[in-house]
Amino acid sequence: MNETGSTAGTALGTTTIARRFRGFMPVVVDVETGGFNPAKDALLEIAAVLLDMTAAGELRRAETYRYHVTPFAGSNIEPAALAVNGIDPHHPLRPAIDERDALQRIFREVRRAVRENGCSRAVLVGHNAFFDLGFLNAAVMRADVKRNPFHPFSSFDTATLAGVAYGQTVLARAVQSAGFAWDASSAHSAAYDAERTADLFCRICNDFRPIYERALAAGLTDAAPDTGVAGEESGGDGARLGQ
Numbered sequence: 001m002n003e004t005g006s007t008a009g010t011a012l013g014t015t016t017i018a019r020r021f022r023g024f025m026p027v028v029v030d031v032e033t034g035g036f037n038p039a040k041d042a043l044l045e046i047a048a049v050l051l052d053m054t055a056a057g058e059l060r061r062a063e064t065y066r067y068h069v070t071p072f073a074g075s076n077i078e079p080a081a082l083a084v085n086g087i088d089p090h091h092p093l094r095p096a097i098d099e100r101d102a103l104q105r106i107f108r109e110v111r112r113a114v115r116e117n118g119c120s121r122a123v124l125v126g127h128n129a130f131f132d133l134g135f136l137n138a139a140v141m142r143a144d145v146k147r148n149p150f151h152p153f154s155s156f157d158t159a160t161l162a163g164v165a166y167g168q169t170v171l172a173r174a175v176q177s178a179g180f181a182w183d184a185s186s187a188h189s190a191a192y193d194a195e196r197t198a199d200l201f202c203r204i205c206n207d208f209r210p211i212y213e214r215a216l217a218a219g220l221t222d223a224a225p226d227t228g229v230a231g232e233e234s235g236g237d238g239a240r241l242g243q
Contacts, residue, residue, distance in 0.1 A: 015057045018118040020205075020212070022222070025119035026051055026156055027110050028061075028201060029126055030194035031135045032085045034077030038138035041078065042071035043099060044087050046136075047190035048106045049198040050113045059205045061198040065109055066191040067102040068095055072142055085188040100143035110149045122149045127171045127197045129155035158197050161204045171196065178203045 017025060028049040035041030047066040053059055071077060071089050088094065097105075110122050126132035133155050140148050162174035172182045175196045180203075186192040215221040 017053050023120040024123045025114045025117055026125045027122045028194050028198040029124050029132045029136060030190045030197060031132050032087060032188060032190045033081060033135055034075060035081050038134040040076045042075035043069050043135055043139050044089055045069060045190040046102055047194040048110060049194045059202040061195060061202060064191055064195055065106050067097055067105060069102050070096040070098050072099055099139045103139060103143055103145050107147060107149055114149055121151050123151050123154055123156060125156040125201050127158045129157040158200050162200060165204050175200050
């Protein structure tokens with residue numbers, strides 16, 4: 001991660017990811033699946049994009065971690081889903097690993113980012129985040145992963161944020177409205193979609209920074225990290241982002 005844990009000095013104090021998001025670490029996640037049902041349909045690919053903050057206080061995309069996932073035993077795979085994402089789950093050259101291995105590898109990097117940025121917990125950022133979080137939580141339960149760094153139900157949804165900022169909720173149109181290029185031939189790859197979602201989230205957060213700083217100056221928001229869920233990585237729901 002470039003400039004991991006970096007800070008930005010302003011007249012209002014030092015800005016860090018922990019202060020900007022009340023002790024929570026936004027991590028962008030995208031999944032490619034065999035359908036819409038997280039309990040029954042296969043998780044086929046998962047990508048996570050970490051974020052960091054520049055010395056000037058701009059949020060930006062950092063490292064990407066992506067894994068092909070072996071469908072869990074008895075899982076359903078809809079042909080229509082494969083027609084969209086272009087994945088051949090049984091291709092002999094597909095470098096797939098099991099769910100538990102994929103989750104543990106990603107969670108290891110997320111926990112590191114949470115720790116290095118002085119945060120208490122990760123929060124999933126996704127485009128239609130309920131979908132990605134639903135599949136993530138279902139895979140965590142199946143694999144019996146105990147140290148899940150993500151909040152179990154809070155999230156940042158870029159479909160909602162882009163609808164407010166640009167009047168666009170479709171990822172491709174929102175990304176283009178934010179000033180980024182969109183390569184349709186690369187879409188529906190978990191890594192590509194996660195990176196474009198990360199760029200979109202960072203652009204919206206950076207553009208809305210003056211609103212945040214006005215609220216700080218007026219004493220309408222608290223810049224101190226929320227330590228109420230410090231160290232909670234398993235069990236319990238912790239604190240909601242809105243609390």
